[in-house]
Amino acid sequence: MNRLQRFLRRTWQDFYLVLIMVFLYAPIATMMVLSFNSSKSRTQWGGFTLRWYQDMFASRNITAALHNTLLIAFLSALIATVIGVAACIAINSMKTVPRAIVMGITNIPMLNADIVTGISLMLAFIAFGISLGFQTILIAHITFNIPYVILSVMPKLKQTSRSTYEAAMDLGAGPVYAFFKVVFPDILPGVLSGFLLAFTMSLDDFIITHFTKGAGINTLSTLIYSEVRRGIRPSMYALSTVIFITVLALLLFTNFAPRKRAEK
Amino acid sequence: MSKKLLAAPYLIWMVGFIIIPLALIVYYGLTGRDGAFTFANVVSITTPEHVKALWLSLWLSLISTLICLVLAYPLAMILRNRGVGRGSFIVFIFILPMWMNFLLRTMAWQTLLEKNGVINGILSLLRLPSQSLINTAGAIILGMVYNFLPFMVLPIYNVLCKIDDDTINAARDLGANSVQTLLRIWFPLSVPGVISGITMVFVPALTTFVISNLLGGSKILLIGNVIEQEFTRGSNWHLGSGLSLVLMVFILFSMAVIAKYDKNGEGSAF
């Protein structure tokens, strides 16, 4: 009886997992299948083709958007990390009240709706007379990335002990040297995860980019949006497939390949 | 002290790109086109069409949050009880779609739901009448649930993982049945995760304009669409800012309320 019950429960759970999995993956699988369909119709199979992939790689817009997306993600994450780490050190040595104020403001871009952040930045760029374009997307991305860096670095910085830093100074190290030799190694995991967090946030953003982008520049997100608004082309399915496979491969690789090293 | 100097770049950045932009929204929101001070933009949230849009947004995002919760909780329970590690393959499967571009995921549903889309194609193969699925409130809810489901699963799963098996066993030993353990142990202990899941689904769903544009055929106007269109088409930035202001206050207020229930921040994943 008990065993039967457990079996039933287990089956029911498996069924539920499969159900959700189908829900999550059916749309993606559909796009993958359609990306090889030589007919533009979504209901008829016109034969296997790689034409949409050729279209995609030949398209100047798509490769340019990919390039912009990666460049902006990298630069914004890097700059945000530098500014954020510096800010953390300073905030850590602040008194309670100014510190609370700074941290409060830091939280705003994270809590606020993306649409409001995007619009407010657009208004500011126009007020400052900065022409919308690559640089404004970059600034906007740095802005929403800094809080993520601060939030990942702050806890690590609090854990470091002040005395080792002071000991290093007593032994004749300059403050910069002491920082990089003593403090930095301790907060490195936080810095790294802040950087990566910032990088992925930037990759994924659409709404803020939508409001702060300018002439002739697209990230993948804004490109897809404007394409879809004009009608879905099969080359978009090809793009989806390529992105999905890339993400899958990368995640598999980092999650499961270096397991041994991580366990050590 | 030189440490203070390190804050300078960030403080300048903060003033330039967080405070001034918000101040500009406040400024635009509280002035008319003639530049005179007015509450008209903010008050315009009470006009019938704005109330309708806001109400619809609240309603749709509420429903999708609930659906997400109902789907995610059992899922998180099962995943946790399988005792699989956090980095395990099965957990990985359920968060993987999150890493796909959000617009591509929405586009996928457009492909499925359209009149000549995949679902209707399958229906007609089965000789069933075709359905109009796209451009309805249901399609928008579906899009929201699909896009935001992982945002609900993860925090709940993380909180559940922190609950010690011993706690559960203790409850069992003391004679609690499964329903009682669920209600007395699992639920109360997972509240922080549920709350952070709710906020992570509710806020983006409430303010979206992309999902309603792509899956709603521009027939359904949400508050996000109203604001976006004031900026991109209506060219009344004052009105758009006024409405953004209302939305912002609304969100920050609900965050503050939620923060009260989640004081120790257990909902976060670390």
Place this chain on the structure above:
Amino acid sequence: MKKNVMVCGMAAALAVSLAGCKGMALDGPANGGGTSAAGEGKEASDELYVYNWGEYIDEDVITQFEEETGIRVVYDLFETNEEMYPIIEAGAVTYDVVCPSDYMIQKMVENDLLAEVNFDNVPNISQIDPAYMEMSKAFDPENKYSVPYCWGTVGILYNTKRLEELGVAPPTKWADLWDEKLSGEILMQDSVRDAFMVALKKDGFSMNSTDAEELGQARQALIDQKPLVQAYVIDQVRDKMIGGEAAVGVIYSGEMLYIQEEVANLGLDYTLEYVLPAEGTNLWLDCWVIPKNAKNKENAEKWMDFLCRPEIAKANFEYITYPTPNKGAFDLLDEELKNNKSIFPDTDSLVNCEVFTYLGDEVDSIYNDLWKEVKSN
């Protein structure tokens, strides 16, 4: 907020990002060409910022222009006049040459956003049929600001097979778009003036109406029609009609030729026909103009002149298939095309047609409010 989730997936993020960086190092120099430089190097005058409608130029024409002049074109798209205007007005991006429609040009002229074109630099303006220069006087009284590019009408595109299935006769007038049998089969334009044009014309009013009662009636008509409408779309009409998504759609005349060719190419079992509604419609003319804040005005004039060249205008016409006001290009066309009435309608069939005029900011915002009421209903 988002932090939590993102942190959860941190392990995963690691993967994406590391690989991203790696990919970058490889990709960067290779693709780094002229893509990311949009905001840099402003002082050089070898650039041209073009702002145009989607699918409204043959991309080879851009390449040819770049090769011939050595000017690098930064090309950007807008979907509606209404969307383009605030960008130019705010100077958020400084475009050098833009392609709005008639009434929007008038609005830009009245609000002092346009620079006068130096026609000495645009000798090919002589290729434009004088009739269209005359027509553009409606919004640019002295022909100072604009160079005509394309013109056309707005009509109804219908799917013959689908209508047969539904048992509906082919539409001949706007009022047919209120037929209950077409429920869920109608595609309307998602832009305020076009949508109101349909409703106003249906009841025999001017599409430039400022009369509160007429506008109220139009609003009500659009609200009544809404349950029948499948979607409000802009550029998507084309693909949706080709894909057989809907039975009827409101569409710009120029899309016709492309659509019919595409339907033939795909070997579909239905045909799409275009009809000019009996109540009259919108006769429109899109022109190139130069915003006042343009940084490369001379390049913009070179652009205008280039596009007025008969063989270029012809190449463009063949790609975008919107009727061209370019006499030189028209003369180069095949007889068959010249006589295609759905592309180049006879002027006598255009009796009830009007050209949009700019109605002033106040009326504009009335239209916007009414449209919002329709959409939120």
